[in-house]
Amino acid sequence: MLDFQGRLLERARQICGGWAALALRLGVDEHRLWLWAARKARLPEKIFLAAADIVLADDIARAAADRRAQPRPAPAAAASGDSAAPQPSA
Secondary structure, rough: OOOHHHHHHHHHHHHHHOOOOOOOOHHEEEHHHHHOOOOOOOOOOOHHHHOOOOOOHHHHHHHHHOOOOOOOOOOOOHHHHHHHOOOOOO
């Protein structure tokens, strides 16, 4: 869990633009944030969820900005007739 929280905080830091900005956004002091990011102490649940919200909000915003108008094509197996979908008759 400590490894995951470190990666989560690192990603949140990238999104916020630095440790100071992340600390301000989470409402914690930088020293405490550093301890959590260095995997020296466990994140409180409230801070963990706030950091996860930062990362997920960024991911959702990136997905919304995706310019593809059509969904991705089906895998090759489905396109070759291996799926359970009915095939048109000849």
